[in-house]
Amino acid sequence: MSPVSATYWGLPGYIIFWALFAIAFGVFLRRFYFLYRLLRLGKSERRFDRIGQRAIFMLSVVSSQWCALKTVGLTDLAGLGHALMFWGFGFFLIGYVIIFGVDGGLGLSLPPAFEALYRSILDIAALLVIAAVIVAVIKRYIVKPKRLEREESRKEKVIMALLFTTMIVLMALHYGTEGLKYSAYNLSPSPIIGGLLANSLTSAGMSPATLSATYTAFWWINYVMLLGALVYAPHSEHLHPLFSPANIFFRPLGPKAALEPVPAEETENFGVSKLQDFTWKQLLDLYSCTWCGRCHAACPAQLSGKSLSPREIILNLKEHLLEEGPGLLNGKAEPSSNMIGDVVTEDAIWACTTCGACIEACAVKVEHVRRIMDLRRNLVLTQNKMPETAQLMLRNMQSRGHPWAGIQSLRLRGDWTDGLDVKVLADGDTADTLFWVGCTGALVERNVKATISMTRVLKTAGVDFAVLGEAETCCGDPARRAGYEFQFQMMAEQNIETFKSHNIKEIVTSCPHCYNTLKNEYPQYGGDFNVVHYTQFIGKLIAQGKLKLANGLNSRVTYHDPCYLGRYNGVYQEPRQILQSIPQTNLVEMARTRNKAFCCGGGGGHMWIEEQSGTTKINQMRLDDALKTGAEQVVTACPYCLQMFEEGIEHKGIKGALKVQDLAEIVEAAMQPSESKGAA
Amino acid sequence: MNTIVCVKQVLDPEIPPAKFKIDPETKQVIPPPGVPPVISVYDERAIEAACRLKDKHKGKITAISMGTEKAADVIKHAIAMGADDGFLLQDPAFENLDSFGTAYVLAKAIQKLGEYDLVLCGRQAADWGAGEVGSILAEILGIPVVTFACDIQGADKTLRVKRLVSDGFEVLEAPMPCLITVSSEIGLPRLPAGPRLMMARKKVIPVWKAQDIGAEPAKLDKANAHTEVTALSVPTRKTECEIIAGATPEEAAANLAMKLSKLI
């Protein structure tokens, strides 16, 4: 009965079965090994720590399909479709092993009841798979959402078409084979749908011999197709099913926004300019990309018209790896095309604001930002190539210790303390709590107002704190984000020494970039302090009753989540709680909010580096988001965001219609008048 | 090619004018607190010119600076950009020297360094801005000088220099050894990259005093100075600026146009 037990052209079915399997599996393994060897072209990287934690996460996320389901939104149900397909094929995979392997290859018959039951499960799974494929086809070829917009190469078009076709055909073959089997051999019990098909075949009046012969044929076709799919999988470029679980396993476990220092052994070529400069994990990312395009649809640079698409970078690099890989494995010294220039353009490298929306949106944990930063490091540290606006800012960092050009700042670092009763640390002084102001808060007129508000708030709450005044230099974030790593390192080491010399234990800062750098990146250089953003600090003060915000705001406000505070460091609730504790505050949310908040455009060095000419400005887009809420005020907790909104409001000429405030300014205004009189 | 670059550390030229203060008694500028001094803009261009020549023709670059102990930073900056080593000329006798005195000290230091093919200076210092030291130095050394260079190309024993004049350029050929003063039109200087930045920071810059370079006390004596400053003042400028407003930028522009058409 089993097709395998028959003899074909003198050969027993078993032999043919296993021979085909051996060939297919062999070819599969060979290709898989080749892909593995390509990964080995990359540098080493420590990702085998905390294996237990990694394994549990990966297994739970993949089997529950949370990786796909987390992307589901009202307008984007594709994640649900993927989950159905995954589970469907999961059952099928087991089913194939049982049906083809156990029953076919090993000749062990299954108990009929069990087989009917399992087949029924597969019958339903197949329906779900077919439904999911139909919806996917409609989405891809008819609806065409933004995230799927791409200039697909012929190869990719063929792959996608084959993928959909194969899935449908396999499902059809399942039903067909099943119906034929149950009809030809009159078996019972029968599976739900298979049984119905069998009945209709029987009533169609085909002879058992015909049915059995057709069944055998279908069985072998199904088997060969499966083996074909097995062989094709690693040879196609659609590699994510094979590699993305591994990518999730090897995901980064450190703070999201912390960049790694340049390795100390590196002496000549910094950053990445060729494939071998990447680590193996960064190369694994290239296989794992599912082509979904959610990073593309979330990227502020892309949405404002820049030539940067996070997905394009990943997929172009994958092509580059597959093209150049064979040669490099054979010992070829140079690839035939340049990574920077041919595969990834310099414009794209510089357009990134490091907002992290791409990383947040990615279902399989591809690391885009780190890659772009590595490319930037190569441009700046090895090739000395950067936009002039970047160079001017970095030279300022180097000679003046801050990124703001001298004559434009019109003030000196310590000037903001004039007329305020703040303790400025002198040599030899110590303090437990340091209020770290940041360059923008000390040097740019508009932001100094927020700094002064913050000072008054701290004093009213009776906090014993000190500031560094003119001894404060930049935390180094703009240098690091612009790729100028060694300058960053020097500044970090200098600042850590300063903190240690004053015996600082706790640092409160107004700037999320400083917050991220001091908290998550300074430990790389021996800095170990308790770093808090002021929204967290003020929140605590309110909870402790040290601050009473009794003055009503009387306003409809919306809160803009700074990327480095919200998405990267998870601080969403604290600023909102502060706003909601102020009476008569009507807090509304923008459509893109919290972890999906749209960048203001100021990160990644872009407060100074000019945006690509001829494109929309990112801050204008975010301003539109705010205007759509109907709010009278936008509140934020980052000096860059504040600047970007102010600039946007002025450019659009809507100064009367919308006001932007730093949260510190709002808190100061909400403090009771009798208390605030005593401060400053 | 063996190049010597003379660099000077100056008060940051980009401090806000309101912060600029002088002491009329001592005739000195009072640097505002917390503002680090910087390398003179044109001297940085001179280092860049030296580095470009070294990129093409190999060779050695030595940076020298006459200044306070802080001036070691500008020598380190030169090393970070590409100079091979540097020396700081620091001595109480070197303080407040005029252009001649400065050129003399630099000449003695160059004499001590030995052989060279090219001396590069900025066209003028970003603080006192006289633009004399380079040419005087060349006269003391007895070598030809080309000023206001905006491009230098090397070829064997001769340099091809593009020089800035008010209505265009001149191209000159200068035999080595010679001295060239460099202007900012040479282009933006390279950002000190990678490990050079760290290496330069750690380097200890040797200090040469007057006796190390054999400078005669008579030449450094202030009584024998060629020029001296008898007065230093901050000119007061007060204009009442009439701000022309309008409901929109375009309206303000139209109002301004009407104002101007009455004037011209």
Add this chain to the structure above:
Amino acid sequence: MTLGLSGYSDGGQTMDNHKGVLVCGEIADGKLAPVTIELIGLGRKLADELGEQSSVLLMGSKAGGLAQEAIAYGADNVYVAEDSLLDHYNSDAYTQIAANLCQQVLPSIMLLGHTDIGLDLAPRLNGRLGGGLAMDCIALSIDPPTKLLASTRPVFGGNAHATMVSKSARPQMATIRPKTVPPAACDASRQGQVIPVEGKVDPAAIKVKVVERIKEQAEGVKLEDAEVVVSGGRGIGGAQNFAMLRDLASVLGGAVGASRPACDEGWVPARLQVGQSGKVVSPKLYIAVAISGAMAHIAGCLGSKVIVAINKDKDANIFSVAHFGVVGDYKQILPALTAKLKELKSA
């Protein structure tokens, strides 16, 4: 390479045998350069205050023919060095002739224009002669009790003025920009001596040779002579945006200038730079667009009759020296300004 200290003379020569004023003149297009006429006037004034003579040095094959004119403007003696090797400025040749003459004539004061020639020649001459030099002076006077030349010059990018004297070093040298002092009055009846300079230029002494001269095409009105100047600064943001300034300048019949950052960025050629290390202009109307107002730039335009500032930042320093200002984005203001001016012009 031997390091000779040749050509370097000590400033220890006694001052008593140095007398009179010597103007190092320039010949442009076969005529006395305007700055030379101004300096002859100044030299006359200083010489009269000292009770000494005023002389002029003219170099070039046309020098002889201009001597009488120089005398008419106020020179007592005109030294003429007629040599075709001096027709175009050559640093080595001019230094050789001028230095030799100075060592014979021993002037107490030497004046040069702060021009392409003066900027190069004055420091070299100073080095060779061992005098005392003040560059780019805005005022020169004789201090009555000491009879010393007091030179006032801008320093620290124009943030301060320094007054300098040379107690013992001679000659006392100074360079002055064109249009700083008024041109000399012409008196054709004045008498004076024309003295040919001994010795020709020694070709062996010319080490640096000029191989090529490239004139940059000046579009329209020359910056230094324009009655209206429209200047752009760092805030302009790019080369293509300068087109707006060119439009405004052409409606006003003026020239385009720039501050140093805009030139350093390469948005406009360096010769359009207005400022301490560029050109000093004194037009009737100076419009500063997106210029913050660093002293070094202001020093280059302060002589303008009317200064207008257009800047986004209401606290920009330029407003402290401007007569009129508009606070806003130049991209919105300039086109409207140009259009309205055009309209008013045709009305």
